[in-house]
Amino acid sequence: MHRYIALLLALIPVIMAIIGIKLMxxxxxxxxxxxxxxxxxxxxxxxxxxxxxIYIFGGFIxxxxxxxNKVQARFKR
Known part of the structure; x- marks a missing residue:
């Protein structure tokens, strides 16, 4: 159940970006x-x-x- 909720929360910014592309x-x-x-x-x-x-989804990733620990050294804190 928690994975479905996480998937829905991850899809909100993606849908927002898709609507932005459609408007443009x-x-x-x-x-x-x-x-x-x-x-x-x-x-x-x-x-x-x-x-x-894109900003919200990229920040999540x-x-x-x-x-x-799968990022390059320049992105680590």
Missing amino acids: RDTVFGILLSPIPSLPLQFLVGAASFAIG LHRDRKR
């Missing part, structure tokens, strides 16, 4: 989604969502690898 792609093709009033704002929201999702 829709902006390139000129598709405006209803809650966002303009295309440039939609692109910024998508870029922020993508960056935050780095933290896990630091605990298992």
Whole structure:
């Protein structure tokens, strides 16, 4: 049960990054989604969502690898 909860928590930032990519792609093709009033704002929201999702997931991977001593010397504390 704990592994399923951990998987769901790990998928949240990945889904967030996927939504960010979709928003940026829709902006390139000129598709405006209803809650966002303009295309440039939609692109910024998508870029922020993508960056935050990748940052959180990458931090999780780095933290896990630091605990298992699988990182290079420059990433160790």
